[in-house]
Amino acid sequence: MPTFRPRTAAVTLAALITTAAVCAGDAVARSFPFGPRTRSVNDLGNQFVPFHARLWDLLHGHADGGLLLNWSSGYGTSFLPDFGTYLSSPFALLVGVFPRDRIDLAVYVVTVVKMASAAAAMAFLLLTLRGGRWWLAGVLGGSYALCGWSVAEASYNPMWLDGLIALPLLCLVGEWARTGRHRLVAPLLVAVVWVANFYTAYMATLGAALVLVVRLLTEGEKGPGRAKAAIRVLARAAGSVLVGIGLAAPVLIPVYLGTKHAYPGWDQTFQPAAWPDVLARLFPGTYGFFTPALFLSAVALLPACALAFQRGVPRRERWAWAGLVAGVGLSLQWGPTHLLWHAFATPNGSPYRQTFVLAGLVVIAAWISVSYGPPGPRALLGGGAVLALIAAGAAFSDLATHRSYLLFAAGLVATAAALALPARGRRAGLVAVLLTGALLGQAAATAALADRQRLARLDHYAPWGERQRVQADAVARADGWPRYRTDPGGERTTANDPLLVGGQGGAYYSSHTPAVLTRTLAALGAGWTSNGRAMQSMDNPVTDAIFSVGARVHGPRDPDQRWDTPDDRPVTVARQQVPPLVTVRQPGAAPSFGPSPFRNQESLLGSRVYTVPRTALRTVSGAPVEEQGDRTHRVGRGTYRLTALCPAGSEVYLWAPGVFGSARVSDQPGAGRQTELRGLLPARRAAMEPLGQIVGPDGQVVVTLRSLRAGTLPDEALGCLDRDRLAAATTGLRRTGATSVHVTDDGIRAELPPGSSGTVVLAAPRIAGWSCEGRPADSYLGLVAVPVPAHASSVDCTFRPPGLRAGSTVGAGALLVLAGAAVWGARVRRRAGRQDLVLAGPD
DSSP states (O other), X not given: OOOOOHHHHHHHHHHHHHHHHHHHHHHHTTBTTSSSBOIIIIITTSSHXXXXXXXXXXXXXXXXXXXXXXXXXXXXXXXXXXXXXXXXXXXXXXXXXXOGGGHHHHHHHHHHHHHHXXXXXXXXHHHHHSOOOHHHHHHHHHHHHTSHHHHHTGGGSGGGHXXXXXXXXXXXXXXXXHHTOOTTHHHHHHHHHHHHOHHHHHHHHHHHHHXXXXXXXXXXXXXXXXXXXXXXXXXXXXXXXXHHHHHTHHHHHHHHHHHHTBXXXXXXXXXXXXXXXXXXXXXXXXXXXXXXXXXXXXXXXXXXXXXXXXXXSOHHHHHHHHHHHHHHHHHTTSHHXXXXXXXXXXXXXXXXXXXXXXXXXXXXXXXXXXXXXXXXXXXXXXXXXXXXXXXXXHTTSSSOOHHHHHHHHHHHHHHHHHHHSOOOTXXXXXXXXXXXXXXXXXXXXXXXXXXXXXXXXXOOOXXXXXXXXXXXXXXXXXXXXXXXXXXXXXXXXXTTHHHHHOSOOSOEEOTTOBHHHHHHHHHTTOOEEGGGTEEOOOOOHHHHHHTTEEEEEEOOOOTTSOOSSOOOOOOEEEEOOOOOSEEEEOSSOOOOOOSOHXXXXXXXXXXXXXXXXXXXXXXXXXXXXXXXXXXEEEEOSEEEEEEEEOOTTOEEEEOOTBOEEEEEEOSSTTOSOEEEEEOBTTTBBOOOEEEEEEOOTTOEEEEEEXXXXXXXXXXXXXXXXXXXXHHHHXXXXXXXXXXXXXXXTTEEEEEOOTTOOSEEEEEXXXXXXXXXXXXXXXXXXXXXXXXXXXXXXXXXXXXXXXXXXXXXXXXXXHHHHHHHHHHHHHHHHHHHHHHHHHHHOOO
């Protein structure tokens, strides 16, 4: 018969409980993949599903670009920082075994596998810290992986879940340092978790350090050698962490510098949550985006709260672990410690991303409480009284509902009954069933509510389906890369559609969106969301000529997004003749950008193609709206008329970055083409939009604006495009542009016409890392540029992410240190072995 292994059984039970609870919660919420709700591509994927699609393309050799350079997004962006932020977890490689058109299912599976792995790792850690009943370790491991932070926040930020796994693994590294074991494996494990996700790994490292300090304070008797032994342990642990981080440096340093070159996005100041809301988040079925997701099942909370009253636990351990939990809990609400947890920068979005560390410490405290034996009546009553006080404080919060209290009370009763029963013989099975049932019920309910709350708060995006297949097929048929770009269109499914459905567009969403990309595209009239971190594709023939977009896909908007009007347009492809990716501009100083995106487009194009007329803005009743002195008009909720005179035959474009509503070229409501505007500056910026109007002989243009919220409208809001002038400008750039272009995974080579002079301009943003002809590239209005080399017929430009060389040097040094330690350790062991033989003598 096979030998029963308690640790194997514990980690298996923890993983099974976690998987069952997550899937049950999603099934109750009818969330993907168990129903029509769209958790997959929005909650798991406005960023993350498309990035995993690119990883799939890289694994199968289908990507435009490579690990260093992403030619698909933002007209050419650095990819290594994105890889290190979103895709460097070993679990991400699982997407390669799925079909590409089920990439959303692949990300869901990766998410569940990560949560199950975190449960297994915690169960293993608990049995390493102290022996106990394997099934109880398994249940507590599942409780940790199903904490509110995991199911309510990290489940749609799957890279954060690597931190959930990292905490117990780094605590194991601390245990190895304490016992002097696995000295070579420890740095490798540190390197893996820091590469997987450095942000949460940093928090997990702080938490593991606190656990190690408590372990050193609570072990053994006081004595003169104890302090020296503790210092040696801490030195071993610090060495493992430093060498591990050094091994991860080839990824970490480019990621760090990527954040330094990124557009700043939100600028927030930490505001602690109200204490009743903090207490309420301990209960199941509660949700609040700007409060810490503290939920832990009563299976963990009751024994953790009973620890201080558990006389079977040595006093030093009782108060050390209880004090650690209380101290870390308070640190979530204090500004200086908040900054310490978040690497001294308040994050965009939820300011409680370190909550999983507190959850892990509570679970460890619960294990210490029960590993010395079941809590007695005194301890259970004391723990229950603490929870009653928490419930009373939470009653002042709107987050705690009757359902939350009922769920918690049911779990508490089941947990108290289980802990009060003697866990011997058949009763042990009953105790395990009660604890498992309490955990599954509370966790599944919390996961289901979190799904529904997010779906109510966030925009909806459809899972991969017929719309995406049709869009991807259209992109594939039109693709002419690198002769020209194919943009998948502004009617997006996600903010990273080029990664999801193919093409080489301007849309891009990342924590590393370069500031130069955001500012350049914004100067040209592009729109954004996420305070400038999510750039949108521009539907504009002038910018298409500038960026060599020769094919553009048009189709219906995503049916699950919240728009005011239905959209049943077929998917079509619009083509136009455009210059090559590399053009040559005439000698002379580069122009500069001004306030008008119409004039800025002309500056980059090198020709005048717009008429920018004087406009008049009036309310629907005819009252004029005066300019405010900053070349803008203030608009409130209501309907306005914008009038101007344009040359006959020109096309009308509207620039209204601060208007949230709609626009229509017509003086008759209900006629003409309606254009949606979603400008809520600074968070959202509406793009320059074509109004679909060819100006008639009288030149009169009347635009009806419907504003749904207060906003602003610039006084030069209309531009009238002359297509003939644009065609002439395009022909000129094609004539002087590169005769051939060859792109690689890390650069581009272009052959130039004989006798070229002036400035070579690459239709890609001049992000940090570009060099041409052996020196850093210049910038031409935000694009990569280099003077035409003397007596040369070609230009070579390469891209290296900032920090790659320094990171590689640090990584090589850390590898040498690790190799040296291995050689030294082998020599010491051989010498010790020879000494043992000498001491043993002959038989």
